[in-house]
Amino acid sequence: xxxxxxxxxxxxxxxxxxxxxxxxxxxxxxxxxxxxxxxxxxxxxxxxxxxxxxxxxxxxxxxxxxx
Amino acid sequence: xxxxxxxxxxxxxxxxxxxxxxxxxxxxxxxxxxxxxxxxxxxxxxxxxxxxxxxxxxxxxxxxxxxxxxxxxxxxxxxxxxxxxxxxxxxxxxxxxxxxxxxxxxxxxxxxxxxxxxxxxxxxxxxxxxxxxxxxxxxxxxxxxxxxxxxxxxxxxxxxxxxxxxx
Numbered sequence: 443x444x445x446x447x448x449x450x451x452x453x454x455x456x457x458x459x460x461x462x463x464x465x466x467x468x469x470x471x472x473x474x475x476x477x478x479x480x481x482x483x484x485x486x487x488x489x490x491x492x493x494x495x496x497x498x499x500x501x502x503x504x505x506x507x508x509x
Numbered sequence: 510x511x512x513x514x515x516x517x518x519x520x521x522x523x524x525x526x527x528x529x530x531x532x533x534x535x536x537x538x539x540x541x542x543x544x545x546x547x548x549x550x551x552x553x554x555x556x557x558x559x560x561x562x563x564x565x566x567x568x569x570x571x572x573x574x575x576x577x578x579x580x581x582x583x584x585x586x587x588x589x590x591x592x593x594x595x596x597x598x599x600x601x602x603x604x605x606x607x608x609x610x611x612x613x614x615x616x617x618x619x620x621x622x623x624x625x626x627x628x629x630x631x632x633x634x635x636x637x638x639x640x641x642x643x644x645x646x647x648x649x650x651x652x653x654x655x656x657x658x659x660x661x662x663x664x665x666x667x668x669x670x671x672x673x674x675x676x
Contacts, residue, residue, distance in 0.1 A: 444515030444526040449539060452529045460527070465514040474533055474545040484510055487517045500525040501518055505511040505532035 452476075452502060460500040476504060537625040538648040551664050553631045554624025557645050557654035563588045566595055566612035573611050574603050584655070586644060587615045592651045594621055594644060621646040624653055632658070632665040 447455070456462070462479040464471045471481040482491050495501060515528040529536075537543050540554055562585045564573045577585045583603060587596040596615030607614050621644045622631065635643060635658040645653040 444512070444519055444528050446530050447527045449529070449531065449535055449541075451527070452536075453541075455527060463514070463518070465510060472545055474537070474543055474547040476533065476536060477542055477544055479544070484514050484517070487514060487521070489521060492518070492521055492523075495523070497522045498524055500527060501523050502527045502529055503511045503514040503518065504529035504536075 447502070452504075455500050455502060458500070460502050461495050462502045462504070463495070465503055479504075535648065538623040540624040540647050540653060543625075550627045550629075550668065552624060553622065553626050553628060553643075553645060553656050553661055554653070556628070556656050556660050556664060557624065558656070559654035561586055561644075561652075561655040563592075563652065564598075564611050565589070566610060566615070568611050570598075570603075570605075570607055570609055570611055570614060573598065577603060584642065585611070586652055586655070587611050588652050594619065594646055594650055594652050597644065619644055621650070622656075623648060628661050628665040629668070631656070632662045635661065 456478070462476050464475045464479040464481050465484040465487065467483050468481055475481070480494070511528050511530060511532065515526045518526045533543070562577045562580055562582050564576070564585050564587055566587050566589070573585055577583070583600040585598040585603065586594060587598065588594055596612070596617045597619040598611060598615050602614040602616070605614060624645050640658060642655050642657050644655055647653060
C-alpha cells in the first residue's frame with residue numbers, strides 16, 4: 443500500500459536514489475517539477491510508460507497542490 | 510491526483526511507492542531547488558539579504574542596538590536557537606532607549622514570506638501594504654533573511670509585462 447510521506451522523508455529517499463515521477467500534465471511538468479523527476483502524466487501511467495523505472499526501487503509521486 | 514497515481518504504480522508492480530502529498534508547493538516553499546521554466550521568473554529568494562542581524566529574546570536591548578548599528582542596519586530579527594523568527598525590532602524600537610531585553614520591546618509574530626514568491630506578486634503586495642522590507646522564512650518558520658521593496662520592484666520592472674504562470 444502506498445505510504446504518504448513528508449518533505450524530510452522525500453529528501454532522505456532522494457539521497458538513497460529514489461525515483462521521482464511527476465504525474466501532472468506535461469505543460470505543468472515543464473513549468474515546475476522536483477529535481478530529477480520524470481514526467482509520466484496520470485492518464486499515461488501504463489505498463490509501457492513505466493518501463494524505464496525500476497520496480498524494486500522506491501518511487502515517489504507528488505501533488506502540485508491540495509485542491 | 511497523486512494518491513491515484515500511487516495506487517496505479519502499485520498495481521503496475523512497484524513494491525515501494527511513496528506519495529508526497531504536500532508536493533511541489535511545500536517543496537518550493539521550503540526554499541528547496543526545483544526545475545522547470547518557472548525558475549526563469551525571479552523569486553524573492555534570489556534577492557534575500559541573509560546577513561540581516563539577529564538577536565535572542567533575552568539579549569539586553571542596548572547590546573542589540575550597538576551590534577545592529579555597527580553593521581549599518583536599522584532593524585534586527587529576534588530568533589530562537591533554531592533560527593525561528595519570534596519577533597522583529599524596527600528603528601523605532603532600536604532608538605527607543607528602552608532598558609530591558611529585546612523581547613520587552615519587540616513586535617511579536619511579524620509577517621513572513623516564502624522564498625518562492627515571485628517578484629511581481631511581491632511588489633504588488635509590498636506596495637499595497639506599504640512595506641519597505643519583509644522577512645523571508647522557510648515554511649517551518651526558519652529565518653532566511655530580509656528583502657527590500659526597492660530591489661524587488663527593480664527586478665519586477667525588468668520583466669514587466671511577463672506572462673506570469675501562477676504556480
